[in-house]
Every structure is written in C-alpha cells, then in structure tokens.
Amino acid sequence: GAGVSQSPSNKVTEKGKDVELRCDPISGHTALYWYRQRLGQGLEFLIYFQGNSAPDKSGLPSDRFSAERTGESVSTLTIQRTQQEDSAVYLCASSSTGQRNNEQFFGPGTRLTVL
C-alpha cells in the first residue's frame, strides 16, 4: 500500500490478556516508531527502530511492553498482561533516511481498550 497501515484498527481485551499490534511501514522506510496516545493527551514515545541498529527502547513504560521488527518491514508491539491503564491509541510511524525525506508518516492507529 501507499501508506502506513496498522492492524487491528480496534482491539478490546480483558485485563491480564496479552495483545499484539501490527504495523506495516511504507516500503523502503528504514525508521519506524511506536507512540501511545491516551485520551486527550499528547504523543508518548515508546520505541524506535532504525535499520539494523539496536532499537531505542527508552520509552517503553514497563517490561510488559516489547516490540520487534523484521528487517525493514513489519513491526509488532506486544503488551503482556494488559492493564486498564494500557487503554490508548497506539500509533506507528515510519520515515525514510533520505536527506530531505525524514518526515514521519503516521498510520491510522490501533485503539486498544482494556476492560
């Protein structure tokens, strides 16, 4: 596709369950970001992948959160033992490392609701 896609668009889960969120970046984009946006709040950085470098995990809020990326393609964000405070929209963005093309392109997000 032409843009960043995320799946599922909505996820409702019960407290304590694990969830997996998927992001398909724009083809050729080496950088990929995950953010969390709680209701009425700004963007909270979670993790950043850049090519084959070690990811920057400094934004992950707890060890229940993890993310992987296969090469320069799909990324999955996993939240284990979900809690109600994990309810938020999870946004994925990708960007190129081209000299004048480091704009971030955002996906539509996954709205996670933990009951």
Next chain:
Amino acid sequence: AQSVTQLDSQVPVFEEAPVELRCNYSSSVSVYLFWYVQYPNQGLQLLLKYLSGSTLVKGINGFEAEFNKSQTSFHLRKPSVHISDTAEYFCAVTSGPGNQFYFGTGTSLTVIP
C-alpha cells in the same frame, strides 16, 4: 538531548481571528522542525516542515511557521481561522535523517463560531 515545549495546551479563538500556536525546542545541534495536525477522530498528518533555507515556511490550509534560531522557536500562525481548523496540533523536532523525533504535548485549537 532534544525536547519540545508547547506552552499552550488549549487555545480558543473566534472564527476569522488570527491565531499563533507556540513551539520552543532545545537542541545543541541543527534541527529539522515539523508541525502535525490531528483532526478529531483522525490520524496525524503533516502540516508543514522546516528543513533548511527560508525561515518562513508555508503549509497546507493557510498555515505558516517561522523558524527563529536565536529564540529556538517555531511558532505556527494563521491570519484567519475557520471552524474546520479545530484540531490538535503537535510540534516535533529531529536532528536529521534517521534520528529520533521528539514531539510536544500538543495544543488543542478550538475555533468558536
């Protein structure tokens, strides 16, 4: 380290009035600056960006922003707002291609008819 400060969390303004949304950044290196807009129930989209060259950049929907290196600011302006401009606006900074982006906490613009 870099950071972005958006001093105004909420800005109400009457329709057809001018508006300025403030953004200040801190960085010890050259930066690229961005403004993103998020309309209600929609994803983020790029409004405008400064990479180099002219410090006054124009974006979509009549918005513009001015990069001021001495004041480390990148304020967003529009001379006459419309109801449809009601949205959340985010300022972001990066030090260059392949580097992490840092976002501000956002400014909620509400245009009052």
